[in-house]
Amino acid sequence: MKNMLVAQSGGPSAAINATVAGVIDAGISSGEIENVYGALHGIKGVLNEDFVVLNEVCKEPATRDLLSVTPAAALGSCRWKLDDPSKNEEQFQNIINILRKNNIGYFIYTGGNDSMDTVYKLSLYCESHGIHDIKIMGAPKTIDNDLGETDHCPGFGSAAKFIATAFSEIACDSYVYDIPSVTIVEVMGRNAGWLTASAALARTEKRRVPQLIYLCERAFDVDVFEMDVRQALKENMNVIIAVSEGVKDAQGRYVGEETKSGKEDAFGHKYLSGIGKYLEGVVGERIGCKVRSVELNVLQRCAGYMLSNTDITESRNLGAYAAISAIRGESGKMSALKRLDTKDYQVEIELADLSKIANVEKKVPMEWITEDGHDIKEELVDYLRPLIQGEVNVPYENGVPKNFILE
């Protein structure tokens, strides 16, 4: 019997460990795998032969359940792309040698665009070199939701649920005082506005917040923003605004770039505050009302207490599907979600072609953004809503959520 290897790559998310749990589930239950190894810190751990035996560490189903609700990346991650195989063939042969030496016949790599590039390059190398004893599969992961060929990405639903909830709580907080106020909330997303759009899921019949939503797909104009805010303040005592960290002007420059990075502090290094702080300045200076900015920061990607059950279930299934497909002989593909054309939300898992995924960013379609540029359309809300449904009761220990931590 051969061994299976799994590794995690790219930025942390609340669901990537669920995908690994799914790989372990499938490896154990297949009866065709000797050991499921985990490489520490992604492809770097493969090159260093830094392995743990996951079917031992996570032997108990309860341990795999705990792993699946632990945020970040329990095996560690890396941000590291393989070289061009035409320039550094040795690196690729090295990986193959290490896999063969450890009797690994199946390698599952979870991650986003860059990670799928690794999977793609490695599988092309195998194909072109007649290597058929090692199957290489990708499993998607990115809170940014920007991978092609899959309806949505593991980790996104939980991040979106956190963001919607945070906006709901920030609204409760803002509506406390009866003086006009503006709250600007900066949401992750350099090139894709999916996470920022999720703020709209905070809206209820009683309270329609945020009133303004700016995605990074559309050119941002500070003067138009000022007019939008003035108008919103006429209609609301408390205005709450969602803005992508990566909004750019019509020339493609990050908004406020000069101000944000032009000044040096006492140590001579440049200020690098975000778009939230910048727009806080704009509102304070031009409108003069009470204004504050909130940066959701890393909490939006690693909030293990705010998991979408839909997300965690799908993530685990995608890991299991990638593993089973590899055992069945598939290679060079990624497990992906296909949304069915049914009244109630339903997905199917399928295999997607890596050539269409590696290094491609899927952005929010312009037709899902309102013409005035400061809101999203109902079609986008309909797309997003099912992804945050369902709660996961995570175990607590001493008053704090319990996490799986590798010894």
Place this chain on the structure above:
Amino acid sequence: MKNMLVAQSGGPSAAINATVAGVIDAGISSGEIENVYGALHGIKGVLNEDFVVLNEVCKEPATRDLLSVTPAAALGSCRWKLDDPSKNEEQFQNIINILRKNNIGYFIYTGGNDSMDTVYKLSLYCESHGIHDIKIMGAPKTIDNDLGETDHCPGFGSAAKFIATAFSEIACDSYVYDIPSVTIVEVMGRNAGWLTASAALARTEKRRVPQLIYLCERAFDVDVFEMDVRQALKENMNVIIAVSEGVKDAQGRYVGEETKSGKEDAFGHKYLSGIGKYLEGVVGERIGCKVRSVELNVLQRCAGYMLSNTDITESRNLGAYAAISAIRGESGKMSALKRLDTKDYQVEIELADLSKIANVEKKVPMEWITEDGHDIKEELVDYLRPLIQGEVNVPYENGVPKNFILE
């Protein structure tokens, strides 16, 4: 039968609505109250006779349960102190007239130090003017936990639970990469370090984070901080630091004050970034490793999905106790928590003297801070731990926690 009036004041917290729910519970079940009114936006709502009938709005026990798990302040709040009665007696007489006009015999005010000052002044006015038909009681509330005469404050336990959890999640996020990194987390607290100390509750046997904790009670020295961080980096790949937003140097100036506010941006207004960003600059410049800062911001006080059951239960009981005490004839006091000297955590509710509470800030005792100044002692952990125990299953609607919103 007389009416009862309740109002909320000061900054939002996750538990202040539970206290109002307790007041309504007690008002209804006493059988001695005609109506429980809620004044909107604190004492301002009293002066404006801006009342809602809470025993109607929250008639159903399920509605009061929903209110008790809704963050912020459902009745709205204000930051507004009554004038000195010797200078503006009219203001006080005005309030008494409005209460009498509405047949209000009991007024319960929830809030922190400033709010207890309002209760105190008003009760002194009644006493000195022979007004015995109106009983005025305070119920404590502040995430800062800085009220005297009570073991701890409603809202603090839930905020502490959020903070401990956030540190645990940030640790998961930080430990993902195998390169040295420093994460500085800025926690609320201008003058009292209770919230920052709560970060220690994230520590488990497997992972002792944060490694460094700086409370605002102790003078902060940037050079010592640099040495602390260098030492911590020798012992840990990833260093996580908790710091009170209000740390000051030996001269009592906010740390980095000059840098933080000395620069002007393109609009000519001054930068006002926090201590986290400032220390991020210090680490980046002097040590040069990967560094980032996280500001927990308003989420730490209004996270309705991360409630301490201990906190919510106590907060509701404190509201009920204040209401019942007023009906029994007490006035000019605050309901307070007394921790019993038992092996397992137990509290009793008692009445405390407002003269010792109004405008007094209870800080973390210096003997609970380690001599090296960058950690807290076990006695403080033992004090904090019981306050974050127990989870509350909040209701969700459409994937987001449901909140009570006044129509």
